[in-house]
Amino acid sequence: MKFSLLLTAALAVFALQASAQTAAPAAAPRATPDQIATKQGPLMVQPITHASLVLTWNGKTIYVDPSGGAEAYAGLAAPDVVLITDIHGDHMDAKTLAALPISKALLLAPKAVAEQLPAEYRTQVRILKNGQRLDTLGMRVSAIPMYNLPETADSRHPKGRGNGYILSLGGKTVYLSGDTEDIAEMRALKNIDVAFVCMNLPYTMDVNQAAQGVLAFKPGIVYPYHYRGQNGLSDVASFQKQVQAKNKKIDVRLRNWYPTAQ
Template structure:
């Protein structure tokens, strides 16, 4: 777990991608937090780091939470944001830790489960550390990665995971957000090897701040592109406060 705080600042510019239902807008926010917009719907993923990071962004229709740690389920940030009309989708372990008001907005989605919300198909995938041990920071079954089907695009959000078989088994992923920070998830070599295996069309290194600072995302990009130039690695600033 990495504790993050931020002051009001300009976020990195959003990217846009065509789909059959209009443009998919991809807004990096901070660390594990991002915002997706499509077909007049707004999805917030793991909003954290302070409500001021979300100033000027559309209020969410859907909030996806991946895990119980504070850089994913940040109650102080959630309580300060205009989320009253949003559907919160999260694994049961996360919902169990939400205050009563947020529990009333929440729908449980556990590993392997699927649901459709506002024309967006959502599948929950495992995210966990290897080897699997009793004292793992991220035991299998507690947290979720997600695959979203948004128009014609499939978007993978890794959450806190290592190079697990469930990630390697993905196919036809258009956009992937892949973590890489030791000792919490995986290193740059593991992340690059996994990406080269499941071959997303576009990959964003995110969640790359660890105990010893930022992972070398330029090295990640070089490793991926050296072996598969068809995978576009997009480097964006996920730590605007630094």
């Protein structure tokens, strides 16, 4: 009897050890979401990774450039709208899209992205060109240019291929830069309440360009995002210092967009 009990206990321990060895690793912790007041309830801002974020507002969920695998979105509501800015894998991640519950979502994207999406999404995609807009689910989505300077034939981000986006919701305007430099169209923006601005060489712009661009259009709140470049993470603290040295009214919010880098 004693031998039987010992054998049972040993088998139980072995089973637990085997289970622990085969269990999937826990997803990296996400940054704490921010809450921004609008006329129709709070806008929740959830950083995910690099160019990816989730916005929740008025009972609707918006995924922006979803990437990083489905585990990065664990526990979040399925999207009503998915915004995709460009064709590169850190913006259009087909593997992540396939693993997410997006079958009922509206996908908004430029033509270059729509042409590369799997055929199964064809009926869900609405193409927006620079300068076009769409009213949906109580908000307006406007597509605006994003591109590199100088404009050259071999540019990583030629003008017209990708979209930046402006969302108008609950009396607030939200700017998503996508991959851009401090182009004239960004500098000319007006009445932006919340901005997400990229800064990573050599793909977009450096922190100095980003700071000068932000100081030109003066958003109420700005989040540096998309700030991992060839030489690691950009100095977003320097960006914050430059902006607030010249305009203390701009709320520069530094959040952790790279939880796995810790």
